[in-house]
Amino acid sequence: MQTEAIRAFVAVCDLGSFQSAADALHLSQPAVSKRLANLESRLGHALFDRVGRGVALTEAGRAYLPHAREMLAVLQDGERALDNLGGHVAGPLRLALSHHVGLHRMPDILRAYVQRYPDVAPEIVFEDSEAACRSVVNGDRELAVITLPTPAHPILLEEDIWADPMSVFVSRSHALATGAALEPAALANHPAVLPPTESYTYAIIRAALASHGVTIAPRMTSHYLETLGMLAGAGMGWTVLPSSMRQDDLVRLEIKGLSIGRRLGAIRHPQRSLSNAAGAMLAMLEQARDKAR
Known part of the structure; x- marks a missing residue:
């Protein structure tokens, strides 16, 4: 009781x-x-x-x-x-996905997973990476596939699955879209639209720019990278997106010496047993990593 x-x-x-x-x-x-x-x-x-x-x-x-x-x-x-004793992969899969990872990295894996393990009942939530980490800490989710925090989370274990190089993008009509290689300092003279300042991705962007002496104060923020791409394409400012996220109305800038990249992967709690369903998902993620390398 x-x-x-x-x-x-x-x-x-x-x-x-x-x-x-x-x-x-x-x-x-x-x-x-x-x-x-x-x-x-x-x-x-x-x-x-x-x-x-x-x-x-x-x-x-x-x-x-x-x-x-x-x-x-x-x-x-x-x-x-106790459920794991039989070795059968069944029951709930309590999984958190960040929006970008869910849309761009997970569809093929999820498709293969549900075909291979039909007795699993996926319980998937889409959360910001920061909230997903809290869900795993609290025990609400067994596993989260997200942008990995930098520095590493003080409690959780991580499995680095994908490298995610990022680039600076602007609209084709933007003043910086000259085709010439630019100094990082040029970005400071123009508004930016970026992830929220408390997000893992913003911290990565801020650190990369700070290494070149550039400080940023975004005009607008959004956790959704697709939204940032739309805002940049509409001329609201420059943004930073995964290099693979090319859009017809955006131009990738060449910034001298600037390197920005995220690590995408799985987070779990070190003191809690994964269900067979979550363990099978982690194994499939690791297989995806090994194929990509």
Whole structure:
């Protein structure tokens, strides 16, 4: 019963209301409220402040939340270990994909995977790479295939699968689209449209430019590289995209000495067992890496 109360607590934290948690857990709202009241009584602390129709974590709730997540993750890990004993690849595949990786790197792998393992039920979410890492840390996802963080994540293990060289692009009518090789400093004189400043990709771009003494302040940001390509093609500024993402309305600039590249790959938690379904996916990703090299 305590496990179910902890599950209700985490659901309310993630979904922001008792009713949303009740819907997700297929319970009535009073049942969720009762479970949480019992949990608070056992712990001796109020976990939530009721604010209007919403809820907010108390200081005790914030302190308890990571431990609650870890308890649920340990239980899931034990269940996976038992499920894995038969060796059959079946059950849920709880996978997170970044948008670019999902669109441009995963279709062939996913197609082959579902054909090879028809008894697996994929549960795929598309998230920003940063959010996907949090999902793996929290135990919401077993595996994430994303832009790998630089520097490496302090907790998670990574498998480097693809190199992703990147280039600077502008519209064909942009002042920098002269066809001549440019100094990196030329970029500082023109607006940029780039990934959000808190993203892994932005950190890679910023570091590459900073090595040439160039600082940047993007005019607009988006996690979606296709959106950045559209904005650059419309003349909103220069952008940085994977070199393979060529568009008819964009020109790739030659920037002297500038090298920008990401690493794309898989992230998993070192202290949790992968299900047979997730292990099979990781093996297919590693095969894709070996074929590409």
